[in-house]
Amino acid sequence: MKQVLITLSILFISSLTYSQCRGFVKQNCEPSLGVYIPTGQLNYTEISPGSKSEFMLTFYKGQDYRIVACADPILTNVHFTVRDANRTLIFDSLGQTDLEFDFKVATTQKLIISLIAEELENPSEEEIEGCVSAMVGFKY
Amino acid sequence: MFRNQLYPLIIALILFSGCDNSETQKENDNLHQNKSETSQEKKHKNISDEKIPAIYFGVPSPMETTIILKNSGAQFEESIMFPLENHQKELGQSKTAIYLGIYSTDLNYCILSSKKEETLEELSAVINLAKEIHLGSVVNESTKDRIELNLNNKDSMQVIIASTFWKMETVMKENDRSNLSSLIVAGGWIEGLYLACELAKINPDNSVIQQIIADQKYTISNLNELLKSYAFDAEINESIVVPLKYLEKIFDQIKKEEYEETNSKNKEFSDDLIIGKYFKLKFTPEIISSIHNSIESIRNDLNN
Numbered sequence: 001m002k003q004v005l006i007t008l009s010i011l012f013i014s015s016l017t018y019s020q021c022r023g024f025v026k027q028n029c030e031p032s033l034g035v036y037i038p039t040g041q042l043n044y045t046e047i048s049p050g051s052k053s054e055f056m057l058t059f060y061k062g063q064d065y066r067i068v069a070c071a072d073p074i075l076t077n078v079h080f081t082v083r084d085a086n087r088t089l090i091f092d093s094l095g096q097t098d099l100e101f102d103f104k105v106a107t108t109q110k111l112i113i114s115l116i117a118e119e120l121e122n123p124s125e126e127e128i129e130g131c132v133s134a135m136v137g138f139k140y
Numbered sequence: 141m142f143r144n145q146l147y148p149l150i151i152a153l154i155l156f157s158g159c160d161n162s163e164t165q166k167e168n169d170n171l172h173q174n175k176s177e178t179s180q181e182k183k184h185k186n187i188s189d190e191k192i193p194a195i196y197f198g199v200p201s202p203m204e205t206t207i208i209l210k211n212s213g214a215q216f217e218e219s220i221m222f223p224l225e226n227h228q229k230e231l232g233q234s235k236t237a238i239y240l241g242i243y244s245t246d247l248n249y250c251i252l253s254s255k256k257e258e259t260l261e262e263l264s265a266v267i268n269l270a271k272e273i274h275l276g277s278v279v280n281e282s283t284k285d286r287i288e289l290n291l292n293n294k295d296s297m298q299v300i301i302a303s304t305f306w307k308m309e310t311v312m313k314e315n316d317r318s319n320l321s322s323l324i325v326a327g328g329w330i331e332g333l334y335l336a337c338e339l340a341k342i343n344p345d346n347s348v349i350q351q352i353i354a355d356q357k358y359t360i361s362n363l364n365e366l367l368k369s370y371a372f373d374a375e376i377n378e379s380i381v382v383p384l385k386y387l388e389k390i391f392d393q394i395k396k397e398e399y400e401e402t403n404s405k406n407k408e409f410s411d412d413l414i415i416g417k418y419f420k421l422k423f424t425p426e427i428i429s430s431i432h433n434s435i436e437s438i439r440n441d442l443n444n
Contacts, residue, residue, distance in 0.1 A: 022310045037302045039204050043196055056365075057198040058358045060208050064412065082415070090415050105416045106401065108355040110362070136198075140207050 021046060021131035024072060029135045032068040032100060036137025039065075043113070044133035049075060050119040055134060056085075056112050059105045063138045069099040069115060072130030077118040080134055085110045197365040202245035202328035203302055206252055209336055212348040216253035220338040221246045222331060226443065227265040233273055234376050237320040238442060240269040241327025244305065249335060251298060256291045263287055270308070273320060278307045319370035326380055327442075329356075329363055334439050337432035353428055354421040357391040364388055379441045387434045394423040 025044050043055045059065055071078035080099060082091040090111070093099050105111070115132045222242045231239060247262035263284055270279035283304055290296040312321040333356055340349040367381055397420045 022314060037203070037298060038306050039198075039200055043198065045196070053196070055196045055198055056362060058200055058362060059416070060200070060204070060355065062208070062211065063204070084416055103413045103415045106414050106418045107416070107420075108358060109416050109419060110358050111416065138204060140211065 021133075024131045025070070025133040025135065029068050029070040029133050032070070033066060033135055033137035036064070036066040036139050039136045039138050043135065044131060046129045047075070047115070047117050047132055048127065048129050049117050049123065052114050052116040053132060054112055054114045056110055057136060058110050059108065061105055061108045063104065063140055065103055065105070066137045067101045067103075067113060068135045068137070069093065069113075069133065070135075071099075071115070071117065071132040074128055075117040075130040075132065076120060078132060079116055079118075081114045081116065083112045083114070085112065087112065197362040199325045199329055199359055199363045199366060201302070201305060202241065202332055203248045203298060203305070205329070205332035206245060206248040206335070208352055209249070209332065209339065209349070210252040212339070212346060212352060214339040214343050214346060214349060216249075216255060217339065217342060218255075218258060220335055221249065221258075221262075222439075223443065224261060224265060227268055231272070232375075233320060234323055234372065235442070236269050236272045237323035238327035238330075238376075238380065240266065240273065240275075241324040241329070242331040242439075242442070243269060244324070245328045245331035245335070248298075248301065251294060251301065254294060259287065259291070259297070260284070275308055275311065278311055279304055319372070322366050322370055323372075323376070323380070326363060326367060326384070329359065330380075330435060330438055330442075333431070333435045337428070337435055340428065341432065350423075350428055351421070353431060354394050354423045356431075357394050357396075357421065360384065360388045360391050380438070383434065383438045383441075387431065387438070390427065390430045390434055393427050393430075394421050396421055 021044055029044075030038070039057075043057075045053050047053050067080070067082065069078070069080040078099075079092065079094040079096075080101075081089060081093070082101065083089055091101055091103075093101065113134045113136075115134055117130070117132065120128070222239075227239060227243060243262055243265045247259065247266055250258040250262050267276075267279050267281070267284060270276060283300065286300050287297055290300065308324070309321050312318060312324075333353065336349055336353050336356075340346065340353060343349060364384055367384065372381060399418050399420055401418045
């Protein structure tokens with residue numbers, strides 16, 4: 001019985017965390033897509049300072065794309081990069097205030113989007129995790 | 141939790157990286173390399189590269205795929221859509237999820253083709269299937285009411301549908317049912333490729349459709365990586381997972397060739413920022429025909 005309760009608690013907490021992350025994405029990232037329609041490639045997760053999360057996505061020729069990155073304010077200095085499939089850097093939002101990138105692709109191809117949360121300047125002993133998201137929208 | 145599901149995948153990728161020299165494998169391996177880090181990034185050494193990042197393999201939604209298909213100029217063909225009566229069959233959770241993906245693609249195809257009656261019929265199927273896998277709170281009669289109000293406005297309908305599917309995926313992720321979500325994605329992609337292959341057969345001179353089919357080379361590897369993250373029962377393995385791996389091998393016959401864009405009209409005078417490399421996919425009618433046969437067989441199995 002105790003084990004069942006523990007399992008249920010873990011599931012509830014996990015669900016709550018993702019729910020909070022979704023709420024955060026919906027409130028903070030989705031509006032930045034503007035007229036771009038979400039591609040449905042759902043890209044949000046929780047990361048800790050000093051780590052990164054990567055998404056490999058397909059982008060089609062002829063579409064206009066917007067990538068919007070956003071992160072929980074608890075994670076300071078979050079930026080994102082866009083690389084081609086050979087990891088050649090195409091874009092880095094480091095130092096930019098707007099975490100948005102509008103583009104088209106030369107031909108249909110895969111791109112790797114990395115969300116990077118830098119180490120905190122004054123790391124606390126408590127383990128910190130925050131929601132990060134890279135939403136991709138398109139228009140045609 | 142999500143990351144835990146991905147660790148076996150990451151380990152598998154590392155273990156098998158020396159065994160497979162396909163382009164897909166090379167691309168996936170690149171996810172774990174940092175050979176081309178820029179000096180700007182090196183300045184930010186706070187990020188510990190030794191930490192394996194969580195990786196997500198994305199597959200475009202049925203909406204995006206059908207929009208591209210519609211842009212090819214092909215006419216609407218009702219006869220190629222999945223039989224509508226199938227959604228009333230007794231299905232398990234997994235097959236219901238696959239069917240939901242299939243009908244979602246057909247729904248988008250109808251919306252984009254401005255077929256009002258067909259749109260409402262497909263939407264009813266989607267609502268019915270969504271209810272079966274406990275997504276009734278996301279896709280329901282109120283979704284239908286909103287679509288009905290916007291039947292003359294394709295753009296509004298797309299926004300409603302896009303937002304609905306975004307909610308569906310997030311709800312499934314929250315409820316630890318990402319495995320079913322991956323099957324919705326798989327079903328949607330299978331139907332999109334099938335529609336493209338059928339339209340290519342009907343319009344043999346339309347090279348754009350053939351290019352769309354060939355472009356799925358990029359997506360099938362992501363889809364298979366996504367499916368690899370989950371354990372499915374024997375029926376799903378036999379009807380989806382194994383045949384899609386076989387299909388990927390057919391796509392591997394399409395070779396990717398990089399080229400320099402010399403047409404300045406395409407490059408320099410465009411107001412849009414164009415990124416990435418220029419690739420030409422080299423394929424023959426026989427490869428397209430093999431892809432068609434393979435996807436038709438997968439879809440026929442699902443129809444039984």
